[in-house]
Amino acid sequence: MVIKSIFAGFGGQGVLSMGYTLATAAMVDGKHVTYLPTYGAEVRGGTANCTVAIGNEEIASPVASEPEILVVLNQPSVLKFINKMSPGGTLFVNSSLVNKIPDREDIEVVKVPANELAIEINSPRSVNVIMLGALVAKKGLVSPESMRTAIEMFFEKKAKIIPINLEAFQKGYDFIKGEEPA
Amino acid sequence: MVIKSIFAGFGGQGVLSMGYTLATAAMVDGKHVTYLPTYGAEVRGGTANCTVAIGNEEIASPVASEPEILVVLNQPSVLKFINKMSPGGTLFVNSSLVNKIPDREDIEVVKVPANELAIEINSPRSVNVIMLGALVAKKGLVSPESMRTAIEMFFEKKAKIIPINLEAFQKGYDFIKGEEPA
Amino acid sequence: MADKVLMRGNNAMAEAAVRAGCRYYFGYPITPQNDVPEYLSGRMVEVGGTFIQAESEIASIYMVLGASAAGGRVMTSSSSPGISLKQEGMSFLAGHELPAVIANVVRGGPGLGNIAGSQSDYFQMTRGGGHGDYRMIVLAPGNVQEMADLTYLAFDLADKYRTQSIILADGMMGNTMEPVILPEMRELDSLPEKDYVVDGMRGKRPSRARLSLILEPKELEDHNWKLQRKYKLIQENEVRFEEYELEDAEMVIVAFGTAARIAKGAIRRARSEGLKVGMIRPITLWPFPSDVVRQLADRVKEFLVFELNAGQMIEDVKLSLEGTANVSFYGRPGGSIPTPRDLAKVIINRYSQKFRLI
Amino acid sequence: MADKVLMRGNNAMAEAAVRAGCRYYFGYPITPQNDVPEYLSGRMVEVGGTFIQAESEIASIYMVLGASAAGGRVMTSSSSPGISLKQEGMSFLAGHELPAVIANVVRGGPGLGNIAGSQSDYFQMTRGGGHGDYRMIVLAPGNVQEMADLTYLAFDLADKYRTQSIILADGMMGNTMEPVILPEMRELDSLPEKDYVVDGMRGKRPSRARLSLILEPKELEDHNWKLQRKYKLIQENEVRFEEYELEDAEMVIVAFGTAARIAKGAIRRARSEGLKVGMIRPITLWPFPSDVVRQLADRVKEFLVFELNAGQMIEDVKLSLEGTANVSFYGRPGGSIPTPRDLAKVIINRYSQKFRLI
Amino acid sequence: MKKVYTRPKYLKPVANHYCPGCGHSIVHRLVAEVFEEMDIGERAIGVAPAGCAVLAYNYFDVDFVEGAHGRGCAIATGLKRRVPDAVVFSYQGDGDLAAIGTAETIHAAARGENITIVFVNNGIYGMTGGQMAPTTILGMKATTAPFGREAKREGYNLDITHLVAEIEGTAYAARGLITSPKEIRKSKKLIADAFQCQLDNRGLSIVELVSPCPTNWGMQPLASVKWIEETFTKHYTPGVLVERRPVSG
Amino acid sequence: MKKVYTRPKYLKPVANHYCPGCGHSIVHRLVAEVFEEMDIGERAIGVAPAGCAVLAYNYFDVDFVEGAHGRGCAIATGLKRRVPDAVVFSYQGDGDLAAIGTAETIHAAARGENITIVFVNNGIYGMTGGQMAPTTILGMKATTAPFGREAKREGYNLDITHLVAEIEGTAYAARGLITSPKEIRKSKKLIADAFQCQLDNRGLSIVELVSPCPTNWGMQPLASVKWIEETFTKHYTPGVLVERRPVSG
Amino acid sequence: MSKKGKIEIDRDKCKSCGYCVEHCPQSILKISENYNDKGYFYAVQVGEECTGCSICAVVCPEAIIEVWRG
Amino acid sequence: MSKKGKIEIDRDKCKSCGYCVEHCPQSILKISENYNDKGYFYAVQVGEECTGCSICAVVCPEAIIEVWRG
Ligand SMILES: Cc1ncc(C[n+]2csc(CCOP(=O)(O)OP(=O)(O)O)c2C)c(N)n1
Ligand SMILES: Cc1ncc(C[n+]2csc(CCOP(=O)(O)OP(=O)(O)O)c2C)c(N)n1
Numbered sequence A, B: 001m002v003i004k005s006i007f008a009g010f011g012g013q014g015v016l017s018m019g020y021t022l023a024t025a026a027m028v029d030g031k032h033v034t035y036l037p038t039y040g041a042e043v044r045g046g047t048a049n050c051t052v053a054i055g056n057e058e059i060a061s062p063v064a065s066e067p068e069i070l071v072v073l074n075q076p077s078v079l080k081f082i083n084k085m086s087p088g089g090t091l092f093v094n095s096s097l098v099n100k101i102p103d104r105e106d107i108e109v110v111k112v113p114a115n116e117l118a119i120e121i122n123s124p125r126s127v128n129v130i131m132l133g134a135l136v137a138k139k140g141l142v143s144p145e146s147m148r149t150a151i152e153m154f155f156e157k158k159a160k161i162i163p164i165n166l167e168a169f170q171k172g173y174d175f176i177k178g179e180e181p182a
Numbered sequence C, D: 001m002a003d004k005v006l007m008r009g010n011n012a013m014a015e016a017a018v019r020a021g022c023r024y025y026f027g028y029p030i031t032p033q034n035d036v037p038e039y040l041s042g043r044m045v046e047v048g049g050t051f052i053q054a055e056s057e058i059a060s061i062y063m064v065l066g067a068s069a070a071g072g073r074v075m076t077s078s079s080s081p082g083i084s085l086k087q088e089g090m091s092f093l094a095g096h097e098l099p100a101v102i103a104n105v106v107r108g109g110p111g112l113g114n115i116a117g118s119q120s121d122y123f124q125m126t127r128g129g130g131h132g133d134y135r136m137i138v139l140a141p142g143n144v145q146e147m148a149d150l151t152y153l154a155f156d157l158a159d160k161y162r163t164q165s166i167i168l169a170d171g172m173m174g175n176t177m178e179p180v181i182l183p184e185m186r187e188l189d190s191l192p193e194k195d196y197v198v199d200g201m202r203g204k205r206p207s208r209a210r211l212s213l214i215l216e217p218k219e220l221e222d223h224n225w226k227l228q229r230k231y232k233l234i235q236e237n238e239v240r241f242e243e244y245e246l247e248d249a250e251m252v253i254v255a256f257g258t259a260a261r262i263a264k265g266a267i268r269r270a271r272s273e274g275l276k277v278g279m280i281r282p283i284t285l286w287p288f289p290s291d292v293v294r295q296l297a298d299r300v301k302e303f304l305v306f307e308l309n310a311g312q313m314i315e316d317v318k319l320s321l322e323g324t325a326n327v328s329f330y331g332r333p334g335g336s337i338p339t340p341r342d343l344a345k346v347i348i349n350r351y352s353q354k355f356r357l358i
Numbered sequence E, F: 001m002k003k004v005y006t007r008p009k010y011l012k013p014v015a016n017h018y019c020p021g022c023g024h025s026i027v028h029r030l031v032a033e034v035f036e037e038m039d040i041g042e043r044a045i046g047v048a049p050a051g052c053a054v055l056a057y058n059y060f061d062v063d064f065v066e067g068a069h070g071r072g073c074a075i076a077t078g079l080k081r082r083v084p085d086a087v088v089f090s091y092q093g094d095g096d097l098a099a100i101g102t103a104e105t106i107h108a109a110a111r112g113e114n115i116t117i118v119f120v121n122n123g124i125y126g127m128t129g130g131q132m133a134p135t136t137i138l139g140m141k142a143t144t145a146p147f148g149r150e151a152k153r154e155g156y157n158l159d160i161t162h163l164v165a166e167i168e169g170t171a172y173a174a175r176g177l178i179t180s181p182k183e184i185r186k187s188k189k190l191i192a193d194a195f196q197c198q199l200d201n202r203g204l205s206i207v208e209l210v211s212p213c214p215t216n217w218g219m220q221p222l223a224s225v226k227w228i229e230e231t232f233t234k235h236y237t238p239g240v241l242v243e244r245r246p247v248s249g
Numbered sequence G, H: 001m002s003k004k005g006k007i008e009i010d011r012d013k014c015k016s017c018g019y020c021v022e023h024c025p026q027s028i029l030k031i032s033e034n035y036n037d038k039g040y041f042y043a044v045q046v047g048e049e050c051t052g053c054s055i056c057a058v059v060c061p062e063a064i065i066e067v068w069r070g
């Protein structure tokens, strides 16, 4: 089985590093994984997105034409991608910035007030890692341990911000776990 | 039947115009004809040559790998081409400048003291046309009339030297005819 | 008779271009096609056209693109290395759907090679040496008369299909002189109107752009399929070939250009010795006369492909035949050109192996 | 696990080049391969190599020629339009018999096209888009791991045969990240000696020249036949391919690179519906695995060629099969990439037409 | 009240894809204003580069040919020879004009080709993501000069407009800045003068616009124009570099 | 008696294919003499052009790579980067260097590539039979400028060495004549200085040799050198155009 | 004799570069705290003292400022 | 104190350009009336006053003049 996720938001919101970190975690987990960022001319114009496919078999296409998971950090991205989602999929929205979600009955919507949560931990730039925490808590694509390893690998060269990012991950993770029936 | 001739000499001796004029005459005669000058890098180094093929059928190759006729104006060209000649062929040499002719029993050699003949008619630059006269007289590849037309066409833009060239042609022509049993 | 002139292949091509209405020539010297720019440098002044010796082959192909986008009948010419340099531009012309006539007077390769005649750019011309899926009409003249006639035709085809027409000649063909009857001079105002031309709006129409950048894959795919439909149309309508002594042939030579010319001489020799040999000469190398070749195989089982290279057109012959006949190859790369007699020997040899003649 | 790294195809290729002993890289930016020069601009400084961002693709291919003539393991990379510009230089490398590794991370064409992944430079790479009779080894990686492994191999093959090795990837392959195990770092002094190198006589040997100009046709012909013998040797020894689910297959997909990757997904889908479908994936596009394809036809009669273009490799499949099996084609030019599901539909459709499955 | 400024008519009423604060957008506007003021838009033909301005034809409302990277001057030459009364311009970036297109640029000047080059110098390859350009100045970082340009390693930056100005066929060469309102106004005048030169049949005209690429410089728009004024212009000083064969009358 | 002049050792003992009086032959000799005198022939690597000197490797007895038309500086760059202690030179004609090779020339200079360019300017395309070159002067006839070069029609001639001299990475640019014994001796000195510049690691060095092509000028050899001295040099004055970063000590 | 001016900004096309804000001599422009559909915090007019000098329009890369004076 | 000189010309490689003839300060060279195997009228020495100044060798394109002095 292969699960495909699309991450989308403004350039600068850390969309690409979300995908990259998740993919690293999947690799650490020993899973098959591909990560496909947008590149070249597509990058102009303010928005960014990337695709991660994780599975236990060879991944045929790194492209997600019908992603099971969509993680969006801003309003335009919801509108752009929601209709591509596969029925039964899960949409993670940063509800601090996204207020209009088109109707789709066949998907589950998980709202994470990521900006608020980020402010709570005094790390307004960690919105993306918080979303990742929520994603992992909800979908378990990778183990939380691998995710932590991946975060450490990602910030290898800026070691002093590792703790705050681990905290952000936990914040998002707990946000979901706390909401779920124990 | 197709007859192929090679003309060779120093650059500047009018070798290319010999071939061109003969080919024009053949065209005027309504024959099939090709004319192939050397070109490009081959031109460097002082010598020049060209090939004329005349026939009453489509000419397959404009190249003469075994020419029936060789017309040479200088010594190096004799040495370069004589061994390519087809058995039974005819070699025309400008005997004013060529004194060494390698032995070949299977060809006929026609010696024309072209420089001397040219001086006789006060036109030292007409050596090549004199050789043409001899060629036509001997081999009849084209009619003398067509050859005259060709000469007129060739010098169209320098009309005042047409007469002297016609005279040179006749000089070479008569040189052979005079030698031949009447 | 009066209207025959003795002309070099290169010059016949150049003059035919002018007569076909070509008024823009952009080129760069390279042997063995230098006569073309040399001839046109003077001739374009006479007819009020443009001749530019560009700074390179690349510049010249893009000058062609500009003049063609603005509606002109336009030409460039070069020889193998120079043609390689034009590959990007040729891909652009294809993508932009702009007509142009391009002559490749092939020389021996690869690399600097030599200046003798060769046919080793067959793949480059018929498969598109540039990037992307595109095709060009490739015309291969068999003598100086065809250098003129096919060039004349090339302009019409280029305009008709908004495509590139290639004249694929070689050093020998370009430099041989033969009597030729030149095509008539076309009046410029008799040339067909073009509705895609970029020459200023002039207050008469919305702005236009000629382009090949299509960022959306689906749209670029559509554009590609549109091009493919056009190529299909060309394949259906523009195949040209010559049949030579095929009626009773038991063995068929396939050859084009100078090779075909030599093959004719060889066939005459072979026939004089009683061999039933004929030839099919593709005049359009693309579109290749596949159907004719395939149909021939209904009655002839021996094909000999003769090329002045190491074996390129043979792929098209095999693709046409699909195993329905035997195909052998005789090739001479590097500017070597066999005599009709040499080739006749090869033919007789193969023929006798097959038909135990001798 | 420890030795796996998550890497982008382009970077995996670049790093593998360094590990294979490449110390000279000359390139020019073009999407979708910019990671290669970007990565190497820093990496070459680390390993004491040379990185030059040249003024153009043309300059870079000739810098490659220079560094190769002097004995270096050398690389350049580009994408379709840039590769078209290198055609003259590639013909020269072939004529000069100099090794080099060249990556073409293909984008949609023709012309400026787009930056999506495509396979429409197949002809250009396998037939030699440059002038003259020459061939190059063309390696088509199927995933990021192969981007590294085949690049590593490419340098050895290039040196072994004094030829160009092409890495034919595409925008998708170049930009996808996957876990990859990098090949080991080669010691430079473990690389094979070269006896043709032009690096100064140093009082030890007579002067040498590396060249491709051979004015005498007979000699250039000999040179060409020598090249052809080398190409034959490569064809005999270097064919590489992958067989996928072929044991019981009644229908065979032929696909390479990204298309093959998608085909695998499609085949899994088709098999899950009971269809006996397999795939042959050429890893070397030249030399093409003709024999394997031909032998397959002894038991399988249905071939479906799937390419991200309008139909190019299909010619090689047909040339291999020579009419011994049916061949159909599904293609997506212009950077469009179907999903495995889309392709599965096509497969099921064709399959059921043939075998009346549904 | 009277409308004193509105979007020029030769710009289509669409949003462009340029980054916030990008100089291309301003240069587009200036050229479109000049077309309107000089009344030459109806016979203008542009050549779009490969570069960030690759989609120029989507923004300019005049005829356009999309060019290959570096070949703008060659394409413009073909256009101008075919339509001599058109106003032909090639719009090019620094990579396009001064790297891959060097020969085409220099020789269009040598021919005295009667075309206008609008040259946007932002010292970087914008479109492809910030690689070093011929105009990248020493010390400046780029994705292919990760340690900053160093003469020994990456070579010197090139003042192509100066070279073009040295060539006899160049009738007009000038450099303007896209920074402050004042410099932008001056730049517009230079653009107008360049096109006037073409109208007067005087030969090649080139106007270089030193222009911000905030994205690839990694700066905010305002910081990027400041950097131009303080640092970048030291290598590229504005002004008219050359003016040849002034029209009589 | 003592031998005071003999054929230099880095010229092979063979006849060359150049026309009588051709400047290439003299330039070959001068370069070979310089190699011997500076003792650098054993580590010299040349790049032969497409041009009349295409067979240079048949005459020079040093290592050579035969180049493609115009790409001498790029090939020399590859060679030099691989063998930094070699003395690498590119031998080029005016078409090669200043037309098709313009970009390669300009950018080798911008990079300050530590190579030497031996540039033979004969104002014409020799090899291909007398077509116009970028250096063909106004009024001069060529097979592709049959009415004589006219600025309006064929454009201006280009002084590429001057352009190269304007570029910062150029350490040395000079022009000599191949005419009289005096000028030939001076030219030899310039050639030596150019190679010295490379030995000193100073960056690009170029020496232009203004040189007769009697064949394509349609002149006798003596007439052709006279024409250089009287007419051609008016456009190409000899001397050192630039010298940068002189070595200390 | 200062004249009254007026501007209109097409906020949907504003990219928040801040050039107009920086250069307005009257300092009556600022970047809003809301963003438009493209996600940019657009420029808005916050004072009434517009003279119609057009400087904002001269620097606006998007050519989305219209100016009136009179 | 003029020294005696001597030259030798490889006449088979001479191409008759005439440069040496033109520049010899002693005017002791001329073009012969015979031609060599390549067909060129080669240069010959016709006087004995050679100083070994080497000027002929400096201008000779073919590098076929050897000079002695002493
Ligand atoms: C032949 C070719 N080589 C490379 C490219 C890739 N490419 C597109 S734009 C560009 C450079 C852009 O930089 P510049 O010209 O400075 O313009 P900017 O984007 O900065 O405006 C490059 C290298 C291409 N499209 N074609
Ligand atoms: C790509 C390419 N284009 C054109 C040519 C043909 N060509 C060979 S040499 C030459 C020009 C020679 O002129 P120049 O460089 O001035 O040298 P010269 O012969 O005068 O010494 C040309 C155009 C070629 N070999 N390759």
Ligand code: SF4
Residues within 6 Å of the ligand: A044, E017, E018, E019, E020, E021, E022, E023, E024, E052, E122, E126, E127, E212, E213, E214, E215, E216
């Ligand atoms: S990358 Fe730079 S040049 Fe390109 S649009 Fe953005 S700011 Fe402008």
Ligand code: SF4
Residues within 6 Å of the ligand: B044, F017, F018, F019, F020, F021, F022, F023, F024, F052, F122, F126, F127, F212, F213, F214, F215, F216
């Ligand atoms: S053509 Fe000119 S340059 Fe070439 S060898 Fe002859 S004289 Fe020299």
Ligand code: SF4
Residues within 6 Å of the ligand: G009, G013, G014, G015, G016, G017, G018, G019, G020, G021, G042, G043, G056, G059, G060, G061, G062, G063, G064, G065
């Ligand atoms: S100048 Fe234009 S784009 Fe920039 S902030 Fe002001 S209105 Fe917006």
Ligand code: SF4
Residues within 6 Å of the ligand: H005, H006, H007, H023, H024, H025, H026, H027, H028, H029, H049, H050, H051, H052, H053, H054, H055, H056, H057, H067
């Ligand atoms: S060495 Fe001097 S004097 Fe002697 S022949 Fe030569 S030029 Fe004349």
